[in-house]
Amino acid sequence: MTVNVEASLTQHDAVVTGLRDFLDALASAAPDERSSQRLLHDLAQWTEDLRQDAVEESHRHYGRSPTLATAGQATTPWYVVDEAAPPERLAGRASFSNFFLGGRGAAHGGTIPLLFDELFGWLANSEGMPPSRTAYLTTNYRSVVRVGRPMTFTAWTDRVEGRKRFLRAELRDGDTVCAESEALFVTLRAGQP
């Protein structure tokens, strides 16, 4: 079994990386009854152990990694930022593993806006920016996103009007634009969650 663990990762980051690999392996396999039973048993044991370790949101590790792609959210399509000029522009690479398969080799349609929302969150909430949230996000699907393909993305701030940031992004497979997105992020007022 190959587990994609980098030496520099903390133990928790390594667990999240392992979880991402696990989900891909699970989605790619057709385990027999015996394997499924063993898996269910192990999962049930770990679920129980982790429930004993439950803590309040601000003390959790999950989804807060400063070093991992996707901040350590194992259920977000993998991406890495290669060029960061926040809050103006981001560019990088992405890939949808079998865990994100919708059907006939194409990524599930709901997972593409999930990636865009991640990228927009990066842009709109970069260091020094007041916190903001997605008010709307639209996606145009131009060509299927194939699982396992190396993709590239660009996300940029189109314009700012007071508390409103209008953002745009493109996801490409080579020269083909597979999806485009447009979103509005609104800066939160004091007291908004």
Ligand SMILES: CCCCCCCC(=O)SCCNC(=O)CCNC(=O)[C@H](O)C(C)(C)COP(=O)(O)OP(=O)(O)OC[C@H]1O[C@@H](n2cnc3c(N)ncnc32)[C@H](O)[C@@H]1OP(=O)(O)O
């Ligand atoms: C905190 C960091 C976390 C990282 C976030 C990552 C991104 C996310 O996924 S966030 C999760 C998904 N998003 C949400 O749950 C947001 C839920 N919605 C809200 O909280 C609120 O509606 C919020 C904050 C977006 C806007 O509410 P509020 O501050 O009351 O806005 P409001 O004063 O009515 O409107 C401000 C302006 O935005 C415009 N606007 C607000 N919503 C929309 C919309 N959906 N469409 C178009 N325009 C809108 C208003 O028309 C207004 O424009 P103008 O100033 O020109 O009159």
